[in-house]
Amino acid sequence: MSGSGTTAGDDPLQTAVWRLRSRGCWTDAAALLTPHSTSPALALQRAALLVERCLFTGKGWADAEDALRTAEATAGDDDERGAAACERGHLAYAATVLSVRDRADEARAALGRAAALLAPDSPGRPLLDFRRGLVAEHLAESPQAARAAYHRAHTGADAHGDPLLLSFTWRHLAALALRDGELAEARHGFTESLRIREDLGYLIGTAPALAALADTEPEPEAGRLRAEAMRLFRLLGGVPTWLADQLTPPAQAAQAAQAV
Incomplete structure (x- = not known):
């Protein structure tokens, strides 16, 4: 699922769904769409919300499967x-x-x-x-x-x-560039991804973007970015669940591993 945030002329239902989704309230956002499950587009959107919840939290697989079966059944072309x-x-x-x-x-x-x-x-x-x-x-x-x-x-x-999808493509292209040692290219891609997410108000995706950018910056900027990412991570109840390891600088991560 991608999406583009909201503007003044948007459908009120879509505005409400976006605001909930962008804060990680996928179940509440999906509930708003439940009465419209006979619409192929809205049934698919509901399924996509619940699939995204699985990816960010590792929970809700049965709900996502049920919603997806409904979307598949209503698809007409x-x-x-x-x-x-x-x-x-x-x-x-x-x-x-x-x-x-x-x-x-x-x-x-x-x-x-x-x-x-x-x-x-x-x-x-x-x-x-x-x-x-x-x-x-x-x-x-x-x-x-x-x-x-x-x-x-x-x-x-x-x-x-589709600016939200652009934020994801920037992020993943940047990760590949970082893997290849192209630091400037990676920093540019991560910066663009973060900028778009902040512009859209995609709060649930902002902490991962901050953490990714931190991997391309020297100290003390890297520490500042990770601290901000950690603040958002805690504010959102530890979501996405897979982010915790990325918020620990390499040296600290090594120390933590030795402590265990």
Whole structure:
């Protein structure tokens, strides 16, 4: 699921959903959409919220599965079926990468099905490209294929006016650049990702963006960024759950490991 924040002319329902989602209140946001579950678009949006909750918290898998089955049942054309398949692939990816259950084959199959159903110019295509990049990077361990997919997603997100997806593509391209030792490129990408998230008010994604940028900065700036990330992490109840390890500087992490 991507999204673009809210503006004065937005649908009040979407404004309310965005405000809850951006603060990590996925269950409450999904509840607002429950009365509209006969709408393919809103049923899919509800499923996407609950899948995102799984990825950030490691909880709520059964609710996400139920919502996704509803979205799949209401889909009426290839574009809607393709979008639901993309979400199915993302849920399987999340379960695999968080070591809940190995569903890597299901993730690949679902995203492949989405690719066959979504038209090349479909608004859902950039998100599909991004998710195929995640699978390539984190499940297939193929950074080259991941980079190509992220670039396609980045171009598509820009063309379709999806700034939140752009914040994710900036972040993941920057992570690959950092992996290759391209510090300036990585710093630029992480900075852009953080800027977009702050502009949109995507609070739940701001702490990870701060922590990622800290990895490209010298002290004392790195420490300041991690401290701000930790403040937001605690404010949001320790979500995303996988961020805690990234908020510990390498030297401190080594000391903590020795203490255990």
